[in-house]
Amino acid sequence: MVGQVSLAKQVRKVLVGDHAVAEAVKLAKVNVISAYPITPQTLIVERISEMIERGELKADYVRVESEFAALATVYGAAAGGARAFTATSSHGLFYMYEMLWWAAASRVPLVMAVVTRVIGPPWNIHDEHTDLLAIRDSGWIIGMAQNVQEAFDMTLTAFKISEDERVLLPVAVGLDGFILSHTAEPLDIPAQEDVDAWLPPRNPKIPYTIEPGGEAITMGNLPRNDVYHAILKKYMDESMEAAKKVIADVYNEYGKLTGRNYGPLTECYRCSDAKYIAISMGAWSGDILNAVERLRNEGYPIGLLRIRYIRPFPEEDITGWINGAKGVIIFDRDYSAGMGGVLASEISGFIPSNTSFEGVLAGIGGFDVSADEFTAIMREFVDRVEREGLVRIRKYWYIPKIER
Amino acid sequence: MAGVTEFIFLGRGGQGGVTAARILVSAALKDGKWGQAIPEFGAERRGAVVKSYARIADKPVPLHSNVRRADVLVVLTSSVLDLVNVNELMKSNDSIIIVNSASPIKTGYRTYYVDATAISEKLGLVIAGWHIVSTPLLGAVARVTNIVSLEAIINSLPEFVGRENLVKLNAEAVKMGYELVRGE
Structure with missing residues (x-):
């Protein structure tokens, strides 16, 4: 049969999230890795350096003096045609901030893992999504994994998405600090030959041909007219739109290869007959899913819409699923000062004014939220809507009692 | 979550609780089960009282929150029982405790004890002054809970x-933990 892809041979292993990402980088045969190997770095680049040392991955590992330089290095390598990767977290990501924009608007394919962690003060190394969400305007495609398997899958697929000629934007793969980065779970890893057949080496001449003796080009120089800048941003916007289809296509293919298809930008559990929709992103979605199952057993008609990619923004998925819902409850593990939860703020514009809505700010600073607590928060919201009618709460600060 | 242990x-930080949880999950995988091992992470915790968590189930576990209350509490050094x-x-009331201790300990729960420190001492499993107590305790876990097999734990050690x-020891x-664990 034409186009038939046979299921890859896979090995099941137990790995922490960070090591799973490193496995994906190895299978993608990345050419250049650059990192600043000190806190707040991750186990990802540590494991990659061991793979290179052992000869399992033939790549150049460039150790630099800062995260700014790490991203600048892989940006340069990617512009020159290499498949390149870096990883960072929290303050390290913020030290890259300027370079994030340069890499994205230079249209180079690039993959970066971001282990999401709190930004100080006070000093705190735990899990929060504010760092990753603070880069959402920069032009990166941004995904967020739910479990170790998805962290692996999202990293491997990121190369395919980023290098697609319809996209040519860098991809950030988010995974929750500690509760995913350091949590060991079983995952299935496809064989190298199957990955090779699905993900060929990068074409080094797209988008730029930079070679000794070749035609001279300039990148990012002062344009003669500022309108070029607007045109570039419009092109990036069109590529973000195109990326929605590319992401869907890539996961379709990947699903045929591995048997795992998460759907495109979002995944919706128990949504088809749901009157209430919970929305979340990242590792705690599993706990929320567990709470949804419990509420279903109690007779509450609720489902969970999980955001897999926040850029491009999954507008069509969200409006499709919440259309006709009686209530929407959004969980943010992040906070935009002076505004509220980032997901709640972005999504609320798409929630009809006659639909009830609550934005919950929880887990800020990394405090643990259990499935019991999610169950109680969602039950309370649904009960209140049923009792009082329309409820619109943009910010509900969920703050547990401090035990001494 | 139903069906999850x-x-x-x-x-104490440095005693190997995180590794013990990971070995347990690797062993569960070899027995055809699923699970996850979650460290409770803070900065520089060597010597402090620390917890790590594991969940074992017959199907994939979606949770990532901490384990607040255990079916099985494994205590790597009995002195921490005075601190929590x-x-x-x-x-x-059906939850159980498996503790590293030379003698029975009353906890109010079904409690099993094994002298993991003596086992590691006997085998010379003392690294930088720290006794490796996690592996004898995992043997005890296999014996007492039946959730993972002895063979699967041993087969997970090379990872x-x-x-x-050191794998052999x-x-x-x-x-020895499997053989020597005793009830109340």
């Missing part, structure tokens, strides 16, 4: 222990 490993409220860590002679430690 939840573990808390309670010990055990009742707050136990899920029900976590570097040198071949730890395998012996697992077996």
Whole structure:
């Protein structure tokens, strides 16, 4: 049969999230890795350096003096045609901030893992999504994994998405600090030959041909007219739109290869007959899913819409699923000062004014939220809507009692 | 979550509670089960009272929150029992405790003990002054809970222990823990 892809041979292993990402980088045969190997770095680049040392991955590992330089290095390598990767977290990501924009608007394919962690003060190394969400305007495609398997899958697929000629934007793969980065779970890893057949080496001449003796080009120089800048941003916007289809296509293919298809930008559990929709992103979605199952057993008609990619923004998925819902409850593990939860703020514009809505700010600073607590928060919201009618709460600060 | 056995490993930072949880999950995988091992992470905790968590189930576990209350509490050094409220860590009256101790300990729960420190001492499993107590305790876990098999724990050791002679000694430690664990 034409186009038939046979299921890859896979090995099941137990790995922490960070090591799973490193496995994906190895299978993608990345050419250049650059990192600043000190806190707040991750186990990802540590494991990659061991793979290179052992000869399992033939790549150049460039150790630099800062995260700014790490991203600048892989940006340069990617512009020159290499498949390149870096990883960072929290303050390290913020030290890259300027370079994030340069890499994205230079249209180079690039993959970066971001282990999401709190930004100080006070000093705190735990899990929060504010760092990753603070880069959402920069032009990166941004995904967020739910479990170790998805962290692996999202990293491997990121190369395919980023290098697609319809996209040519860098991809950030988010995974929750500690509760995913350091949590060991079983995952299935496809064989190298199957990955090779699905993900060929990068074409080094797209988008730029930079070679000794070749035609001279300039990148990012002062344009003669500022309108070029607007045109570039419009092109990036069109590529973000195109990326929605590319992401869907890539996961379709990947699903045929591995048997795992998460759907495109979002995944919706128990949504088809749901009157209430919970929305979340990242590792705690599993706990929320567990709470949804419990509420279903109690007779509450609720489902969970999980955001897999926040850029491009999954507008069509969200409006499709919440259309006709009686209530929407959004969980943010992040906070935009002076505004509220980032997901709640972005999504609320798409929630009809006659639909009830609550934005919950929880887990800020990394405090643990259990499935019991999610169950109680969602039950309370649904009960209140049923009792009082329309409820619109943009910010509900969920703050547990401090035990001494 | 129904059908999930939840573990808390309670010990001091550096005692190997995180590794113990990971070995347990690797062993569960070999027995055809699923699970996850979650460290409770803070900065520079060597010597402090620390917890790590594991969940073992017949199907994939979606949770990532901490284990608040355990079905099985594994205590790597009995002195930490004086520093915590055990009742707050136990899920029900049927929950059990497996403790590293030379003699029985009264906890109010079904409690099993094994002298993991003596086993590691006997086998020379003392690294930088720290006794390896996690492997004897995992042997005890296999015996008492039946959730993972002795063979699966032993077969998981090479993934976590570097040198071949240390794999052998730890395998012996697992077996001794399995044999020597006693009830109340």
